[in-house]
Amino acid sequence: MITARKRLARTLVVTSTAAVLAVGGVTGARALAEPENAAPAPGGQTAGSVFANRTVDTPNLVAGAASGQQYSYWSQGADERMHLSTAVLMEPKGAAPAAGWPVVVWAHGSDGWSDSCAPSNRRSADDRATVSHLLSRGYAVIAPDYAAVGAPGSPQYSDVDATAHNIVDAVRAGADVGESVLSPKWAVVGNTQGAAAATSLARNATSWQTGRLDFRGATASSIPAGYDDVVAGLSPSSAAVPSAVVADVLYTLASQDQEALAPILSPRGAALVQKAQKLCTSALIKEVGDTPLAELVSKPLASDAKLASALRKSLAIPAHGFNRPILMSQRLVDPTVVVPSSLRYITESQLTSNKVKMSTYLTGSEADGERQEQSAVDAFIDGLF
Structure with missing residues (x-):
């Protein structure tokens, strides 16, 4: 039986794909399905619909994928408006289990604010490697862009709960796209920005998911703990990061x-900030160079109390x-976060909740730490299903 959402997807795919191919492929939600230029879903723009x-062409599949679907879906942002986002669903090779492929969402870290930086447009080598690894372990993988990437005035880009909602909506929509081959059981592997969202999901996903979906748990690596303090407390005397x-x-x-x-x-x-609106992460880091955090502002961000409060929240x-x-999970050598803040956060979290497992790796080698972390994440995810 084809659901209303499935019928909509199949109806729109012909017209949207033609528009997509005209611009050289899917470059994010706005290229795949522009809300201003297409009819909304029956009954309105519903989160998770x-x-x-469209089918991902074989040359564009990551290693280990038997097939893939790229889809756009509605998700409500922190601004309480509906936005289109894009995700990719990839299925592993081999025969699907009788109950369907268990689903793991790859919640990636920050790629950039411009829609040209969305993973659906320029998936990084690390992203592709992670998706391939999960596929090799027998999981279907959903890799979402985050809602409103590239949209003007999008504070939800860094909003933890908005990103987490976006992930849930990607899974809800993916359940329709892969209806016949996916298990309702799903989990999240999150890194940096995605790790922050994973912590929100470990608390909220069971109340946000719908239908038969069965959220099992999450991993969070390189958690940007204390980031709210870094941003809201930004001043000419901010410490180096x-x-x-x-x-x-x-x-x-x-x-x-x-x-x-x-x-x-x-x-x-x-x-x-102007360059951040256009450049993707690696290029922006080069532009930053040795510019310290303190040199971004001429007076404390807290001088605008409303802005500081909203960001902190x-x-x-x-x-x-x-x-x-x-x-x-936190490695001792990690250039993406403030390591002492992350270690302090996960220690405190473990003390307050029996749902938290803490994992650190006592090595000064970044490569060894990454290998140990990968092994811990694999074992934990396997144990959820």
């Missing part, structure tokens, strides 16, 4: 009201109230 889908964190701060600032930011940013900060990561198992 499919707008359009890794350049990747400076880039994330710029993306967050780029998604805010620029009129409110103008009196706060330094000339250097204003120039980098949207960027806060939950530390308790989890109702599904979560592995919180």
